[in-house]
Amino acid sequence: MDGKEWVGSMTDFLLELRSEEIPARMQVKAKEDLARLFNDALAKSGLTAASVEVFATPRRLALIATGLPVATEAVSEETKGPKVGAPPQAMEGFLRKSGLSQDQLVERDGVYYAIVEKAGRQTADVLAEAIPAIIRAFPWPKSQRWGAASVSTESLRWVRPLQGIVALLSDAVVHCEIDGIVSGAETMGHRFHHSGPITIGNAGDYIEKLRAAHVLVHFSERCRIIRDGAKAAAEAAGLNLVEDEGLVIENAGLTEWPVPMLGRFNPAFLDVPQEVIQLTARVNQKYFVCHDSAGKLANAFVCTANIDAHDRGAAIVAGNEKVLAARLSDAKFFWEQDLKVALGTQAQKLAQITFHEKLGSVADKVERVAKLARWLVTKGIVTGANADAAERAARLCKADLVTGMVGEFPELQGIMGGYYARAQGESDAVADAIRDHYKPVGQGDNVSNAPVTVAVSLADKLDTLAQFFAAGMPPTGSKDPFALRRAAIGFLSLLLQNDLRCSLKDMLVATGAGNSFDTLEEFFIDRLKVQQREAGVRHDLIDAVFSLGGEDDLVRLLARVKALQAYVTTAEGANLLAAYKRAANILKAADGVDSAAPASADLVGEELALRAALDAAEPKAAAALSVEDFEGAMAALATLRAPIDAFFEGVMVNDPDQDKRAFRLGLLTRFRDAVTQVADFSKIEG
Amino acid sequence: MTKSGALIHNLDLAAYLRQWLVMSDIVPLSFQDLILTLHDYWGKQGCAILQPYDMEMGAGTFHTATTLRALGPDPWNAAFVQPSRRPTDGRYGENPNRLGAYYQYQVILKPSPPDLQELYLGSLKAIGIDPLLHDIRFVEDDWESPTLGAWGLGWEVWCDGMEVTQFTYFQQMGGFDCKPVSGELTYGLERLAMYIQNKDSIFDLVYNNATADRPAVTYGDIFRENERQMSTYHFEVADTDMLFDAFKKATAECESCLQHALPIPAYEQAIKASHIFNILQARGVISVQERASYMGRVRDLAKGSCQAWMEKNGWAV
16 A cells, blocks of 8 residues: 555554563553553654553563554754854754754854755654664563573563564564564463464554463453452352452462452361461462351462363362462471570570671670660650559560571561461560560551550661660661661650650660760651651751750650741731841841840830730740740740731831841840741741 | 384383373372472473582582573583582481482573573473363572572472472673573472472482382482481591582692683682581571682682683683
8 A cells, every 4th residue: 555545544552562471560550551651652753643552561571552643754853053153163063963064054133043844754653663673672671682682681670481472563564673583473372271373463453362272361351350360259158358459460460360269277276376377378379268157267268270271270279278288287387385484585586686786696786675665764755654563564575586486487577477476375465565565667657656666666776776876877868787777766756756855865764785875866857758748747947946946855846846837828917027037138148146135215116016025925935935836836926927027117227327226136136036036047948 | 114113103102001091190209200300391492401510519509501501602401300408408317308318300591592581481391280170370480509609599490389490580690690591490309399299208209210120219219217327427427627628629629720721620629618618507506707718719610710721712701
């Protein structure tokens, strides 16, 4: 067909990059990357598609673009160059860049322009260039070389060996080649349900032809089948599926034809803590677990196969049951062995585990945390806890690290300690503290309010932070190998949500890690800003209060910041801030300011009013601050707003009369200082 | 038809019959037939069927046929069983799923052929695993050996949820880029056999094929006492002073070999040091902080040997 007849008409494009199995965890991002790279390539050539849809299965990454013009339009690109009479270097540079000679430039209004006419191109040609470029630029988190071509380290890289490329614009193959892989119209169906190649006609029949070959190209369709099928399998057995969207996605990334099936395990394994069963099933085997009608963990799981087996899955279920049984019997063995050893005995082994080479063993850390937890209780910072219980919980909190179960499943640290402690007769308060002392992990995790837990958890985080900072190992840039940022956020959440009142410095000194904690205090303030961002607390206001110095009770600091924010975001507060800045600027320019400069006999009304307002506001603000009534302090400042505005309106500060000037500067100094009692307004933005 | 021709024909028929019985799940493969079938299969794919390396090692990857041959440009296709020792995994023959010594079936194909996955799946069919009856899956599992300075990308292959094979495309060995890349398959023979024979304990595996007057023996008959004694030795008896000394001597010997540009004997000393380190680990006398430094020393020996091998062959840059 003559290309010209196509101009103005629209067509669809199919791209499939078929490879060996793509890791499940990478597929969602890979879809996004493919869409982005494709759209960028189109845009660079002046093309847009009406729609772009991307697909991922374990063995293929695909894209369908609809409504693509079959050719790009001719464009005239104009680039502005140097002015007429510009230095010759500028002209030379411009000619080099544009690839033109000076007589090819166009002059308009004393400026040279380079005009490049670009003819329209066939979209197929654009795509033929774009496909290899997309493949080479693809940002896989990890990629590899393979095959004979890999004698060179420059050979093509892909997440796993790339096997084939389908590229069809309308019904025609877009011809391209990359490292010996030639594009075509043929692909493969399901690895086991379909043998031999499938020829795709065009984008329109891709999905259905693959469906006929037992491949569900739509990620979301596979997710739905797994989600609904797993639920139905559980319900058919009179159970409730424990829903888990992460598992749905993972299994969708492991299958082209998902078939959820229910299996069972020996109920004797239910003696093992349910977290262990769940973890084994979920992480090691990618199974869903089920609850019985009473909401307890049932001896059943749902696995997702990738085939419609000809015995309807009996062998697959039997095989999976056997694997899970072997894993659970290992877990049961660890559970029973660990129960025989008292946590106190296990804790002694912590002396052999290094916490950090500069910071001693885990036993050393435990000793510090125990002391600190006791201190937090006896000082009344954490109230309602028994100091002995806090110390006991701290001494046992890391003991599960040397148990067989945590050796096998490190994710269960804390949780297992809680189980062992309870089974060995520790009080609930102690067992709960052992279980929960690693929490909160990240924002959004539950923050405990159980006093013993709070004491141990705070002590643990405080110790870690103080020790690493004292040893000169703060996080730097993106590097935070000891998760100190997370520890600080956890510490702040515990402190703020439990309203724990204490000077930060006192707590840091109590860790025994040193005496100087300036960088750590600043680190805490930085973390506080991050933590409070979500709650909408402004970082500049945190600075404004913190930089006053002396305020290191973080609960009080935050209350102060919130009162400040409530005020400065009102119109009145904004005016006061503007007045403050004006006063500060005037004072900065002046020298020899004396807030006690004597008043002249002929004070004008605005001066009198401001002085009276200051006389009234200063003690009020100070009194309010002394009882932590920050709203009251703000209200006192608010009374200055009208007089200061009137003052600036009606009075010239820099009066030629030096006495008048000195008195007025004195008033402004009083005003600035009154405001600064509450917060350092110079740190406030806007 | 000549006599020998008839014999071959009969043998083929016997093989066919056995294959049919296996595929029909009537007679599962014995442990030794599993090995023989894999030998037969990979032999037909052009692999040299090698014998195990005659030293103690933790995995088939340590065999020079893998480590050293994965380096350099020459094609290399081999398959072998490697007895693998993991002293810390010993359980005195009490645990049905764990052993201190077991057998890996190792295949290495260099460069990795384009149909490596298909070849591998063919081997599963040959040992009686029907992929429309059993759920075979390639699940991401990147491989790294800190003691060999090696890594690759690939999968653990699942059969009905059980890992039966490690499938790896080597990217680096001994710190050197693999040019070209080798494909490595490591079958866990005991696991596969437990699966095929439907046994819950390794020790119940049928090892050989009974005849009318010669009964079959089990894996336990052959190896359980070995597991008991070796566990006792590794966990309780091994003379740690002697072992620390032996580690030092192996290290020194390796370095001496390297000075004489003898990469193979140097590498053998590296393997020796690695195994001694494993026993010391089982003895529980290496602390967490020392562990990394011992592993680093073994890695240096292995890397040095690989470097010397590259130089000897004229491949080193």
